[in-house]
Amino acid sequence: MDDDGIKVDPLAVGLTRPAMRWGVPYPALMLNLMASVEALVWTRNLLWVLICVPIHGICYLVCLKDPRSFELLVLWLRTKANGLFATLGYWSASSYSPLALRRRIRFVQRWRLQRRLKQENKHANP
Template structure:
């Protein structure tokens, strides 16, 4: 018998490790590459402007928060950046609390 139709056993979906690994974004030190580069650029510029070593401690803290955010959904920052670029706020946003294109 082919296992179709009557009496077919249903099994729960299994997560394939290879599929999960191939669909994840490029990661570095627990965060996405784009978040890492953005954090590096901002912290380097802040260090050069402020000339304080405490900026590096702040950068490590921001990196830790980014790593915590990427634990559940690694694409969180990429999705947020795409939404920010593709769905800008319209002028009626304060009144309707959403992007409404009709008055």
Template sequence: MDKNDGILVDTLFVGPTRPTMRWGVTWQAFIINMMFTIECFVFTKNLLWLLAFIPIHLVLYCICLYDPRAFELIYLWGRTKAFAFLGNFYYWRAATYSPLEFNVGKKLSKRKLRKLQKRGLI
């Protein structure tokens, strides 16, 4: 007998949750690779720069082998945490939008004021 006799298990089909892929790389990474190699070709006017697509694509392919959503995670990290590292991460040790102190104002009722004091926001 199995240990988990009473637990029902459903298999997970990962296909619908995968991002759009092109040659084993997510679509966003593929477009960025194309733009980079074409820009290098246009600036240098050397056809050999078009061959730079292959090693860059192999690196991106290796990243997508481990996690197909790696580039989406990097994008989300950049939108949420990257600015904190540039500004005030070393002071607050967190991602903050403003280093200013939280100001309550004078028009709060006593009940709301007590609630904020209990939470430690004032």
């Protein structure tokens, strides 16, 4: 067996790229078109369809560097953002505890109530 080094199998970038139309992945294009049509329906003004042009341009510029940027955004929304927004108002940070949020909130509320009752008992019985 000849061990001249690491054998490299080149992978064509075109095989790993997402399906794109006019330089933008299909999910981003569909989201753009749905938002534009929604604006058209709400305002009943045909000029609102033109809003899809600058949105498409922004999506195109985002995809110039990494064609999978929208997939990464969706992945972030499904993982990090879900935990971040679910606990941000309560903890002021994202939490990765395996406990359900409802159980943690009940536990903390019970703990605060017990602490407050202890303080009230101290003040009532000096």
